[in-house]
Structure formats: structure tokens, C-alpha cells
Amino acid sequence: MLYLLIFLSISLHANGSFITAEEYATQLYHNPRGIGCHKCHGELGGGRVIAKYTHKDEERIYAAPAIDMVEYDEFAQALKSRKIGMPRYFLTDEEIAALYLYLHPVDK
Ligand code: HEC
Known part of the structure; x- marks a missing residue:
């Protein structure tokens, strides 16, 4: 959860232009x-x-x-384990936080 807050407070630099954390999360x-x-x-x-x-x-x-509606810990755990019917991704904690952010926009 702390990750998420840190993540929210920064902007990312991609493709030579600044994008917001929300834009990055949507792309990911x-x-x-x-x-x-x-x-x-x-x-x-x-x-x-x-x-x-x-x-x-x-x-x-x-x-x-x-x-x-999945809690953050459960969400992160699911992405780090093998699931039947879902491809395995090798995502960093930051990427998992970004995906969680996409699914739980701050103003929701
Ligand atoms: C090919 C289809 C497919 C894709 C693509 C896919 N998933 Fe899944 N996902 C599933 C299925 C099917 C399950 C249920 C697996 C099970 O019941 O064990 C699942 C389960 C999950 C769960 C666990 C939900 C729970 O209630 O425990 C999470 C979290 C999740 N997916 C996130 C993601 C994220 C984030 C992505 C993209 C990085 C993704 N999935 C891409 C098919 C997919």
C-alpha cells in the first residue's frame, strides 16, 4: 500500500515526454x-x-x-503466483502497484 502512495506522488518519464501515473497505469x-x-x-x-x-x-x-474489488495484498499475490487460465507475467512491484492504481482510481 505504501508503494501505491509513493507511486502516486511521482510522474514518469516515458518516450521523451512526461506522462502522469494514471496514464502510465492505463497503458500498462x-x-x-x-x-x-x-x-x-x-x-x-x-x-x-x-x-x-x-x-x-x-x-x-x-x-x-x-x-x-480485490485487496492490494491479494492482488499482488495473484500476480506473483501461477494461475490456471491466466498467463504468467513477470511484473515488478511498481508495475503491480500501477495496475492496482488503474483499477482503483483515486477519485472513484
Ligand atoms: C487470458 C486471460 C487473462 C489475462 C490476459 C489476464 N488474466 Fe487475470 N485471470 C484470468 C483467469 C481465468 C483468472 C482466474 C484464475 C483462477 O481462478 O485461479 C484470473 C485471475 C486473476 C486475479 C486473481 C483474482 C482473484 O479474485 O483472486 C488477478 C488479481 C488477476 N487475474 C489480474 C490480472 C492482471 C492485472 C492482468 C494483466 C497483467 C491479467 N489478470 C491478465 C485470466 C486472465
Whole structure:
């Protein structure tokens, strides 16, 4: 949580121009060195059904859960562990904090 506060108070320098922490966080959510989080968890992290399919005559749903209500510690832990149905990312603590920030805007 402390990370988040530190992160909020700085601006990042990228591509030769200053961007705000919020802009950086939005970019990272959509392009986290791998498939964008939004593709599975939805634009604002509300969760999404990715596919419906039939397996042995049974209808199944492949869905990504909502991640906009998860506590920070749980969120960070989930990104550092292996999940079935989700790619593994190798994100730094700062990047995880930025993603959390994207999902929990300060004025929300
Ligand atoms: C290919 C689809 C896919 C992508 C892309 C993806 N996820 Fe997931 N994610 C899932 C699925 C499916 C689960 C549920 C896994 C499980 O139940 O164990 C999950 C679980 C999670 C959880 C745990 C939620 C909980 O309630 O414990 C978090 C946090 C999370 N994802 C964050 C992210 C972030 C941040 C990104 C982008 C860096 C991302 N995910 C990208 C499919 C995806």
C-alpha cells in the first residue's frame, strides 16, 4: 500500500515526454509485456466471459473474475503466483502497484 502512495506522488518519464501515473497505469493495463489484462478481465476490471464451449456434452464457461474489488495484498499475490487460465507475467512491484492504481482510481 505504501508503494501505491509513493507511486502516486511521482510522474514518469516515458518516450521523451512526461506522462502522469494514471496514464502510465492505463497503458500498462492494456499492454503489460504480454496479452492485455482488459482482454480477459474487461476494460475496467469488472470480469468477463471469455468463451463458452462444450466439453463432453457439457456446456462450460471460461471466464476471468472481477479484479476491481480485490485487496492490494491479494492482488499482488495473484500476480506473483501461477494461475490456471491466466498467463504468467513477470511484473515488478511498481508495475503491480500501477495496475492496482488503474483499477482503483483515486477519485472513484
Ligand atoms: C487470458 C486471460 C487473462 C489475462 C490476459 C489476464 N488474466 Fe487475470 N485471470 C484470468 C483467469 C481465468 C483468472 C482466474 C484464475 C483462477 O481462478 O485461479 C484470473 C485471475 C486473476 C486475479 C486473481 C483474482 C482473484 O479474485 O483472486 C488477478 C488479481 C488477476 N487475474 C489480474 C490480472 C492482471 C492485472 C492482468 C494483466 C497483467 C491479467 N489478470 C491478465 C485470466 C486472465
